[in-house]
Structures are given as structure tokens and as C-alpha cells.
Amino acid sequence: MKYYFSLLACLVSFIAHAQTTYSYRVEGELTDNSFNGKMLYIMRYDDNRYIDSTRVENQKFVFEGRTAIPSFxxxxxxxxxxNFILDEGTIKVNLYTHVPTGTKLNEAFNKTIATVDSIRKKGFAHLAELKKEKPNAEDWQPAWAxxxxxxxxxxxxxxxKQQIISNKDNGVGxxxxxxxxxxxxTDEMDALQPEIGNWLNSLKTVQAIKARFEALKSTAVGKPFVDIAGENTEGKETRLSDFVGKGNYVLVDMWASWCAPCREEIPNxxxxxxxxxxxxxxxxxxxTWDKKDRIIKAIGDLNMTWPQLLDTRQKVMxxxxxxGIPHIILFAPDGTIVARNLRGDEMKQKVAEIMKDK
Structure with missing residues (x-):
């Protein structure tokens, strides 16, 4: 009987903990008085869902509510x-500096952003120096890589990884x-999985990312191609298998009309x-990731004379x-993937290598 009541007490405690919610207040100011009377919304990144709303008054906004999990x-x-972490307490969100303040988690969020930016800026500074020393891309690209x-x-x-493990139950993670x-x-993603915990694993964002890495593994170099269906510029059904696995090397370019780096690769x-x-x-x-009329126009504007498959639903991605695009893949005559994410001079060199005896 003591065991029964002890178990019941634990269960009640667990349910109470699971249903615990925390009060929040999110506030800020706008410099533009044209927003007065308009609605603003808090969007949760994980499911792109609006979870709270308020009306702007005197160029100020205030959200008040309760939350169970400190979400991004x-x-x-x-x-x-x-961007901010919807945490317990009062959070001040600056829509111009993008720096939220007021709670420990938002301070941790700011520190994470600043540290990541610092690491990246170090890389950009080194890249700038390399380009000064070695103006030719074929010289600085290997050194930068x-x-x-x-x-x-x-x-x-x-x-x-340290931040993920330390914040696996909140939006910082x-x-x-x-x-x-x-x-x-893919190996580094697999190694991280045991560390991230149940809450992060439950997020749609995380599940989508994990699915992407599984797709990367199934279409890695050495794997056979995965077929997709779309249509050509005349609206006729077209498949990747109409070109790949037919006895020729095939260079497949995933692109969109609005993508500047994609357009830069067209001359190559x-x-x-x-x-x-x-x-x-x-x-x-x-x-892919585009509208048909814009695709057709770009094909003409850029004088792309090779065949096209239109995949507006992003199935190939x-x-x-x-x-991210452009993403260019080289397939062997039997449909095996030879190389992925080719660009510029590296792409030219790879194609020259495989075509040298042709």
C-alpha cells in the first residue's frame, strides 16, 4: 500500500511538472508611428505558428501570456x-538591433549569437587576407578550404555542440x-544524436533536419541516383532517369531564377x-524553389541551351x-554519384578529369 501511494504521488508530481507554465511579458518600441493600431504577432520558429498577438499603441507593443517551454x-x-527566447519574465525585444534582453536565457542567446559571429568573422578576415595575397581563385580556394x-x-x-547539450530543453539549444x-x-550529426534529449528531438525543425541528413547519406558519393519527376519547359512530364543512368556522364544543376549564386554559375x-x-x-x-514563368524567362535571358526539368515543389532538394542552391552533382554513366556540390573552377577541373579520354 505504501508503494502504491508513493507511486501515485510521483505520478501526480510528474503531471504537475509537465503542465507547469510560466508567465512572460514581451515588450518593445517602434520608431515608425504608421504601425499604431496594427497587430503584431509572436511566431514560434519550430512550427511557424503564431502563438500570441497584440496591438501597437503609441508606437509600443506588449505581449503577455504563459508558456510551458522557452521556445525560439x-x-x-x-x-x-x-528573434528571442520566449522565457519566463519580462523580455525587451529590439526590432532594429535584433538584441533581446531581460532574462537569463535571452542573455545566453545573445552570447551564443555573438560567439558564433566572432568565429565566422575570424574566418572572413582570413579569407580577405588570402584573396589579397592570392588574387586568383585557383590559388586562394584550396588554402581557404x-x-x-x-x-x-x-x-x-x-x-x-556545447550550447546544444547545455540547452537541450529550451530555444537556445x-x-x-x-x-x-x-x-x-553526416557522421558529426549522427554522433550528436544521443546528446540532444527528448525535447529537441520532438521539434519539427529538428526532425526535418534529421530527415535531410538521412537523405544526404542515401545520396552520398558512390550511391546510385534517386529518381524524381517534374516537367520540361513545354509542360511534358520529365524524369531525372530520362538523362541519368543512360551511359553518359551527367552534370545536374539545381538552380532558381532568383538565386544570384546560381546565375553566376551559368557561364561556367x-x-x-x-x-x-x-x-x-x-x-x-x-x-526548383521557383515559379514556372520566372524559370522560363531566366532560361531565355541567360541563354541556357541545355535541357531543363522543372521541380517547383522542391522534391529534388x-x-x-x-x-541551399546552386547544388551541382556529377553522375557516372551508370547513375552512380561521382561528386556533389561542385562549383566554379573545381567543377571545371572535375569534368576535365573525367572527360580527358573522351
């Missing part, structure tokens, strides 16, 4: 915004995890296409674990 959130007012891998990336990942996922490889792709198209190399553009 955002407020937008036109082009101005503020080596420095980034040996100095910047380990420092960045080490710090972010979510912010750190998002940034960690942008710099780590055109040079490769004109050099090797008669020797059997195939280039296929996969336009999902299946290949891509979170």
Missing part, C-alpha cells in the same frame, strides 16, 4: 524583426542545433557544355538533402 520565437514589423576545415569548422562545431546542422557532416556551365557536349557529357538543369 520571432516578431516581425514590416522589414524589422527580432584547408583553413576552414582545420580552424573555423572545428571551433564552430565545438562551441555549438534549438538555435544552436540549427546552426550546427549548417556546418556539420555554358563553358563546360560547349566544350564537352559533342564528347558525350550531358548537362541537365533542375529548376528533399530527396538529395539539399538546403
Amino acid at each position: 520565437c520571432r516578431i516581425d514589423a514590416g522589414r524589422n524583426y527580432g 584547408e583553413y576552414y576545415e582545420q580552424k573555423i569548422r572545428p571551433s564552430l562545431l565545438g562551441y555549438l 534549438e538555435y544552436a542545433f540549427r546552426n550546427y546542422s549548417m556546418a556539420c557532416n 556551365l555554358a563553358e563546360i557544355y560547349n566544350t564537352y557536349k559533342d564528347k558525350g557529357l550531358v548537362i541537365l538543369g533542375i529548376a 528533399e530527396l538529395y538533402g539539399v538546403n
Whole structure:
């Protein structure tokens, strides 16, 4: 009987703890009086859901409510915004400096952002020096890649991992995890999994990132291609398998009309296409994350004479674990993935290497 009551007491305590909520007050000021009378909203990053609202009065806004978990959130007012952790207590959100203050978690959030920025700025400063010393890209790119891998990336990942483990039950850990996922490889992501805890694992953001890394593993160098379906510029159904695995090397360029780095790669792709198209190399553009009319216009404006597959639903990005474009993949004649994320001179060199005996 004592055991029964002891167990019941533990269960009641657990339920009470699980349902505990905390009061918050989020406040700030706007310099533009045109927002007076308009509504502002707190958006939770994990599910892009609006979880609170308020009306601007006298160029000031105040949100008051209760929260169970200190989540990573955002407020937008036109082009101005503020990221913060929805924590217990009073939080002041500056939509112009983007620096939230008032609680320990928001101070930790600010410190995390500042430290990450400091590590990255160190890398950018070194890159600027390299470009001064070695103006030609083929000279500074290898040196920069080596420095980034040996100095910047380990420092960045080490710090972010520490922040994730220390904040695996709040929004600071979510912010750190998002940034960690942008710099780590699949092995490093796998190694982190036992450390992140149940709450972070429950987030839609984290689940989506983990799914992306599983896609990266299934489409790594040496793996066979994964097929996708879309349409060509005439609206006819087109598949990746119409080009890949047909006995030729295929260079696939994932791009969008609005993407400046994508457009910068087009002259490189055109040079490769004109050099090797008669020797059997195939280039296929996969336009994604875009609207069809804009894609068609860009194809004409940029004089892209190679075939295109339009994937406006971003399926190719999902299946290949891509979170940024351009992303260029080289496939072998049998459809095996030879190289990923090729750009510029590195891409030209790789294609020249595989086509040298053609």
C-alpha cells in the first residue's frame, strides 16, 4: 500500500511538472508611428505558428501570456524583426538591433549569437587576407578550404555542440542545433544524436533536419541516383532517369531564377557544355524553389541551351538533402554519384578529369 501511494504521488508530481507554465511579458518600441493600431504577432520558429498577438499603441507593443517551454520565437514589423527566447519574465525585444534582453536565457542567446559571429568573422578576415595575397581563385580556394576545415569548422562545431547539450530543453539549444546542422557532416550529426534529449528531438525543425541528413547519406558519393519527376519547359512530364543512368556522364544543376549564386554559375556551365557536349557529357538543369514563368524567362535571358526539368515543389532538394542552391552533382554513366556540390573552377577541373579520354 505504501508503494502504491508513493507511486501515485510521483505520478501526480510528474503531471504537475509537465503542465507547469510560466508567465512572460514581451515588450518593445517602434520608431515608425504608421504601425499604431496594427497587430503584431509572436511566431514560434519550430512550427511557424503564431502563438500570441497584440496591438501597437503609441508606437509600443506588449505581449503577455504563459508558456510551458522557452521556445525560439520571432516578431516581425514590416522589414524589422527580432528573434528571442520566449522565457519566463519580462523580455525587451529590439526590432532594429535584433538584441533581446531581460532574462537569463535571452542573455545566453545573445552570447551564443555573438560567439558564433566572432568565429565566422575570424574566418572572413582570413579569407580577405588570402584573396589579397592570392588574387586568383585557383590559388586562394584550396588554402581557404584547408583553413576552414582545420580552424573555423572545428571551433564552430565545438562551441555549438556545447550550447546544444547545455540547452537541450529550451530555444537556445534549438538555435544552436540549427546552426550546427549548417556546418556539420553526416557522421558529426549522427554522433550528436544521443546528446540532444527528448525535447529537441520532438521539434519539427529538428526532425526535418534529421530527415535531410538521412537523405544526404542515401545520396552520398558512390550511391546510385534517386529518381524524381517534374516537367520540361513545354509542360511534358520529365524524369531525372530520362538523362541519368543512360551511359553518359551527367552534370545536374539545381538552380532558381532568383538565386544570384546560381546565375553566376551559368557561364561556367555554358563553358563546360560547349566544350564537352559533342564528347558525350550531358548537362541537365533542375529548376526548383521557383515559379514556372520566372524559370522560363531566366532560361531565355541567360541563354541556357541545355535541357531543363522543372521541380517547383522542391522534391529534388528533399530527396538529395539539399538546403541551399546552386547544388551541382556529377553522375557516372551508370547513375552512380561521382561528386556533389561542385562549383566554379573545381567543377571545371572535375569534368576535365573525367572527360580527358573522351
